[in-house]
Amino acid sequence: MSARLQGKVAIVTGASDGIxxxxxxxxxxxxxxxxxxxxDVERGLALVEELRAAGQQAIFANTDIADEASVNAMVEATREQLGSPDILVNNAALTPMGKSVLDVSREQWQKNFAVNVDGMWHCCRAVLPMMQAAGGGSIINIGSVHSFKIVPDSFPYAVTKHAVVGLTRTLAVEFGPDNIRVNALCPGMVETPNAFKAWEQTEDPEAIRKAIGDVHPLRRNASTEEIAYPALFLASSESSFMTGHSLVVDGGRSVLYHD
Ligand SMILES: NC(=O)c1ccc[n+]([C@@H]2O[C@H](COP(=O)([O-])OP(=O)(O)OC[C@H]3O[C@@H](n4cnc5c(N)ncnc54)[C@H](O)[C@@H]3O)[C@@H](O)[C@H]2O)c1
Structure with a gap:
């Protein structure tokens, strides 16, 4: 069986770490x-080195997605060095928790929106004309269970993640005739290195990890690979009639009734 993305050019933002x-x-x-x-230059370069050592093709682009000029330079570098992008995964985001509405300053609100929403928009704006010219493409926007449900004290993260779904659906409608598919992928709790680092700050990291895992009907958190495979499905032609969809990958968390 051939590789599922053979010859495709993919941009993944926030690819130095985590999901x-x-x-x-x-x-x-x-x-x-x-x-x-x-x-994150250090981790990004290390990942590229690892991929190249495995015989794969990869480049690193030092990119702040909140800065449109930085995004445009990254997309141009991709086009020059790898080819016109077929796939964009808008994954980078700030994920602060523990703030209630009146605790959040205007600066914090704007910073969260600048990365989580403007950043996604900058990347879409840069790749869409190239995908139009190429006759199609697939964009995957990483949302969250916070795209649909409100967890108290996660402001304004949940608002930005609701916006991800709105942007996804809007682009899907407008660019469907160009054969550009735009879908959201919405994970539940994922065990990233940063999640482990946060748990290490607590008295009993394993107890916290288990307590969070137990919220899911599958009684555990996701691995990063369990999010990467659904992203691969959305990126590949296996999902060729899917657009404007939000794929929830949350171990059943969002269908569980809580009182
Ligand atoms: N981890 C989870 O449990 C979880 C659950 C649901 C959704 N998500 C979503 O998944 C995505 C990835 O989350 P994660 O937990 O892997 O995050 P992470 O914090 O582990 O990694 C985020 C990466 O994004 C990069 N980044 C941050 N700001 C950036 C910017 N301005 N420009 C470019 N890169 C930037 C960081 O350097 C880092 O490499 C996010 O969109 C997040 O909202 C995560």
Missing amino acids: GSAIARLFAAEGAKVCVADI
Whole structure:
């Protein structure tokens, strides 16, 4: 069986760490030429080195998605060095928790929107004309269970993640005639290195990890690979009639009734 993304060019933002790095690894293993776009230069370069050592094609682009000029330079570098982008995974985001509405300053609100919403929009704006010219493409916007449900004290993260679904659906309608598919992928709790680091700050990291896992009907949290595989499905032609969809990958968390 041939690789599922053979010869495709994929940009993955926030690919230096967490879910994004798992997506970049899987896409490269499935034959894609990958641009790792991130502000974390050290981890990003290390990942590119790892992929190249495995015989895969990858570049690193030092990119702040909140800065439109930085995004445009990254997309241009991708086009020059790898080819016109077929796939964009808008994964990078700020994920602060623990703030209630009146605790959040205007600066914090604007910073969250600048990365989580404007950043996604900058990347879409840069790749859409190239995908139009190429006759199609697939954009995957990483949302969250916070795209649909409100967890108290997660302001304004949940508002930005609701916006991800609105942007996804709007672009899907407008660019469907160009054969550009735009879908959201909405994970539940994922065990990233940063999640482990946060749990390490508590008295009993394993107890916290288990308590969060127990919220899901599957009684555990997701691995980063368990998010990367649904991203691969949305990126590949296997999902060729899907657009404007929000794929929830949350171990059943969102269908469970709580009182
Ligand atoms: N981890 C979870 O449990 C979880 C659950 C649901 C949704 N998500 C979503 O998944 C995505 C990835 O989350 P994660 O937990 O892997 O995050 P993470 O914090 O582990 O990694 C985020 C990456 O994005 C990069 N980044 C941050 N700001 C950037 C910017 N301005 N420009 C470019 N890169 C930037 C960071 O350097 C880092 O490499 C996010 O959209 C997040 O909202 C995560």
